[in-house]
Amino acid sequence: MPDVIFPLDSTKAFTEQEILGHNRWHPDIPAAVRVKPGDTFRVHCREWFDGAIHNDDSAEDIRDAPLNSVHTLSGPIGVEGAKPGDLLIVDILDLGPIPQEDSGPLAGQGWGYTGIFAARNGGSFLTEQFPDAYKAVWDFAGHTATSRHVPHVSFTGITHPGLMGTAPSRELLSAWNTREAALIATDPDRVPPLALPPEPSEAVLGGVAGAEFDRIANEAARTAPPRENGGNQDIKNLTRGSRVFYPVFVDGANLSVGDLHFSQGDGEITFCGAIEMGGFIDLHVDIIPGGMQTYGVSENAIFMPGNVEPQYSEWLAFSGTSVTLDGEQRYLDSHLAYQRACLHAIDYLTTFGYTPEQAYLLLGAAPIEGRHSGVVDIPNACSTVYLPTAIFDFPVTPGKDGPARIDPGMGAPRAAF
Template sequence: MRVEIDLSTPLHEGGAGGHNRWHPDLEPIARVQPGEEVWVALRDSRDGSLTRESAHASLLETPSVAHPLTGPIWVEGAEPGDVLEIDVLSYETDDFGWTGIWPGSGFLGDLFTEPFLARWELADAVARSEEVPGVAIPGAPFAGVVGVAPSHELFAEALRREGALASTGAEMDQPSAELAAPQWAAEGLRTFPPRENGGNIDVRDLVAGSRLSLTVLVQGALLSVGDLHFAQGDGEVCIAAIETGGAITLRCNLRRNGWKPRFPAWESPGSPAPEGRRYLATTGIPLTDDGSNADMDLNLATRRALIEMLDYLGAEHGLSREQAYTLMSVAVEVRISELVDRPNALVSALLPLDVFED
C-alpha cells in the first residue's frame, strides 16, 4: 500500500494528507491491515520552506510549522491497550537537506545570536555542505516523529501538566491556532515534545531494521510519521538534524499479551547503535512519580526510562527486581536521545539482547 501526500501545498495552507497537532479525534487518511507493508511519503520538518536557494536569514522568515506529519493511519483491529509494533523496513530521502541554528535555539542557544543555515547535498549515502566544509556525514536515515493518537485522557492530562509547568515561567509551545493543521485542531497538543504516545522522540537508532513499540491509546491506533532525518547525533543539540523529505516503508503488527510500555520502546539492529548487537531500549521523559511535568530534567527522564526497563525485565524475562537492577547496572547503556524539545528531554536505556543465553 502507498500513502501519498500533496507536496505542492504546505499543510497549514490546506495541503492534504496530514496534520501538525496531536488530537484523539483526527480522521484517518488511510487504513492498513496488520502485517501489511506500507510506503508512506514524508514532508521535511519545515514543509519544504527551506531550499538550496535559502540563506542564513531565511531561517528568520520561515514559518514555525513543525511538525508536518503524514497520517493518521488507521490500523485495523487495534484497540486501546494493544501494543503496536512498527517494523521499519526502509527509507528513501530527497537529495537535499538542511540544518538550522535559530538565535537562542538548542541546548547552547544562549551562545548563538545569529541564524546559521547549513545546506547539505545528499548523495552516495553521505551528506556534504559548503557551510561545513571538509566534512562528510554518513547517512543513517530515520523518522524523528512516530506516534499514535493520544487518548482523551492523556490529551487532557498532558494539557494539564504542561500548562501547570508553563504557568511557572518555563518556556514551551502551548496550544495555538497559528499555522495549525487542521485548523479545528488548534487546541491540540503541539508536536515538539515527546510523550507517552511517542511523537518527537528523535531516536537516531530507528533506522531500517529497527522496531518501535507504542501502546495503543485509541481505536485504530491512528499512527502518524514525519520529521525525516538523513543523519543526527544523540541529543540533536542545536535543535535540527540533517532535515529532509522522502518516504518510509513500514509494517505494523499488534501484540495483546506481555509487557506494555508506558513510554515508547525500541529495538535497534546495531546501527548506529554499537555494531553487531541488537538492543532493546526503554525510554523516559521528565515526569515525577506523581505525574507532574518537569522542564528538561534528565534525572527524572532517566528514572522513568530505568523503571520501564525494570518492569520489562520482570515481565518478559521473569527476573526479580533485584536481579533486574543488577543486570541493568552491568549491561544497560543510558543515552540521551533528545535534549532540546521542551519540556521533555528523552532518555533511552539500552539493553543488549545477546546477554540472554536462551
C-alpha cells in the first residue's frame, strides 16, 4: 500500500483533523503536504458534506445540507519543481470507500447516498419538475451498489473523484470572480442562484491563519463549478487507470482532491447526483515542463480515461429535443434536449411502478451514458440517455404484454417544508 500522506480520522470532523484541508480555491492557501515527481501516495478524503448526511429514511439532511461548507478537499499537495506553464501528470491508481472496519458512521464505510437538492438549496438539473429534497441511501458490496429506497436494481459503480484540480493563479482567480459576478448581476435574486460568489462563512483555508484569513476568505472561489484548473468536473470516467494532465498556475501546482463517488450517471443530474462517499485515492504524479505551451493546453485539463468500467452491453436509450414542456421551440439547445431525454426516461420508468423521484435518483446514481447525438440540424438539438438494462431484476424493455409491475418499496424519503 502506498504511504498515506494525507490521513483522516473517521471519528473526527474535517476541521479537527491533524492535517487541515480546505474548501475554497485561492493561490495563497499553502501546501499541506509535499511530494516529488515520480512519487506514488495515498490520500484520504471526506465525504463532501463532512458527515452531515445520514444513513436513515429522512431527507431533512439533504434539505438542510450546509452548502457553504463544501467541498471538503484533501490538499493542497505541493509537487516539488512544478512551475506555472507546466502540465501536472496525475495517474489514478486506485480508489474506493473507507474500509468498513474503520470506526465512525460516515458515508463510504459500506454505504453512500444520492440526493435531489431542493430549489431553495442549490436545486438540480430538473429543478422545475423536482423542487423538493429527496434522498436514496445505497449499500456497497464489493463494487456493487443496491438501495432500499430504489429497489430492484443492482449495478457496478464507476468509482471516481468528482473533484480534483490545481490551484489558480491570482490572475485566474480574479477572472473567475469577475465573470461570475457579472453573471450573478443579470439576475441577483434567482432561486437557485446563477453562480456562487466568494463566501467567508464556513470557509476552511488549510494553513492560513491570522489577519490573512479574512482577506483570503473574502477572495477565495467556491469549489462548486468546474473551471480551468479542473475542479468539480464530475466526470465519471476518471476512474482507476485514468491519467489526467492538469495545467499548472502556481509554484508546486498545489493539487487537491475530494468529492469521491462510488458511482454516477453522466451529468450527475440530481446535483448531489452521484453516490457520495468518503474514501481513499492512490495517485502517482509527474511533470511535463512547459507542457501547457507545448501541447496547447492553456486551460482545462485533458485526460485518458481508465479501462475498468463495468461492461454493460445492452441498453435502452431515450431521446429528447430542444423543445420545452410548454411547446416552445429553442435553437439547438443541447442542455434542454438532455433535460427532455432524462424526463422521457423518468416517465418510462414510472410505468413499472417507480415514483418519479425514485427514477430520477436512479438516473443520477447508475452508470447511464449521456450523449449529444445531434447538434447541427436546426432548430432541434437531440440528446440521448442510455440506460443499461442489466441493472434491473425485471424485464425493462417494451413488450406486447405491457410493463411488469414492481413493488417500489418504501420509496425515496422526502423532506417536508
